[in-house]
Amino acid sequence: MNISYKKLWKLLIDRDMKKKGLEKxxxxxxxxxxEMTRNENITVETVGKICKALNCTPNDMLEFVSDSE
Structure with a gap:
């Protein structure tokens, strides 16, 4: 299983926020x-920080995809 952050990037677009704004x-x-741009793993702590900043859940920002995708 791989991880995909496509949902996060769409969420940022919908909120008119850039990656730099998310960092801040x-x-x-x-x-x-x-790391997220390359769909690499990040810590649960980081997921929590992003969810708190965007007022969302982990399900709103990432998904697991099968290796064949």
Whole structure:
């Protein structure tokens, strides 16, 4: 199983927010944004920070996809 952050990127577009704005609002680093851009794993703590900043749930920002996708 792989992880996809497509939902997060769509959420940012819907809220007219850039990745830099997410960094600031959630208190996360550019490195974490880079990891998510490459669909790499991030910590649960980071997921929590993003969810708190965007007032959303983890299900609103990420999904697990099968290896074949």
């Amino acid at each position: 609002a959630a208190g996360i680093s550019n490195y974490v944004i880079s």
